[in-house]
Amino acid sequence: MSTEDHWTSELGKCPCGAGTVSEDVVSPDNMYGKTTRKVAINCTKCSQEWELAGRTLTLKSSKENLNTLVKQLSAIEREIARIKDEVIAGYFTRNGIGTMKAEYEDMQRLGFFAGSLQTYRNRRGTVSSPPVYQFLSMDVDGDWLMNQASVTTAKTLLEGQHEKRAEIKKDIEKSKSNIVRKSLSDM
Numbered sequence: 156m157s158t159e160d161h162w163t164s165e166l167g168k169c170p171c172g173a174g175t176v177s178e179d180v181v182s183p184d185n186m187y188g189k190t191t192r193k194v195a196i197n198c199t200k201c202s203q204e205w206e207l208a209g210r211t212l213t214l215k216s217s218k219e220n221l222n223t224l225v226k227q228l229s230a231i232e233r234e235i236a237r238i239k240d241e242v243i244a245g246y247f248t249r250n251g252i253g254t255m256k257a258e259y260e261d262m263q264r265l266g267f268f269a270g271s272l273q274t275y276r277n278r279r280g281t282v283s284s285p286p287v288y289q290f291l292s293m294d295v296d297g298d299w300l301m302n303q304a305s306v307t308t309a310k311t312l313l314e315g316q317h318e319k320r321a322e323i324k325k326d327i328e329k330s331k332s333n334i335v336r337k338s339l340s341d342m
């Protein structure tokens with residue numbers, strides 16, 4: 156006796172036309188179970204070249220450029236985070252703010268951190284350079300940080316990275332429009 160129903164239906168031809176795209180449906184016989192659906196490309200060539208999500212086929216090679224750009228963008232974001240932390244560390248050093256408690260009090264005074272000293276300690280950890288700015292208030296990211304950055308060469312570095320980031324974001328938008336997709340309902 157079967158406890159579930161199982162059937163396969165053809166959703167359409169694969170992009171090259173030699174094979175099919177199908178959907179496997181497994182439905183339990185009781186009313187509490189969940190029906191599962193799994194789509195598949197039944198063509199060696201197309202299953203290598205295309206990826207299938209829901210009813211949409213995406214040409215893998217058309218996404219490669221976007222994937223590269225997204226990786227480049229996250230490398231830039233990491234570099235920006237690193238420079239910002241350096242700027243904040245530099246501020247602490249220049250102003251003789253030597254202990255975590257003193258840091259906390261100063262960040263509170265500036266309105267960049269609203270939590271308790273314990274929370275500050277926990278987030279800050281014992282490492283000297285975790286991404287400090289990321290748990291401070293977003294306001295730290297504006298004029299204050301740029302003013303501090305202008306004391307050293309960090310401002311030029313940050314501006315350079317911001318420019319690069321803006322370029323990559325534009326490229327990402329362009330690259331998105333170059334992705335080749337096919338909807339099964341159009342085929």
Ligand SMILES: [Zn+2]
Pocket residue numbers: 169170171172173174198199200201202
């Ligand atoms: Zn095919």
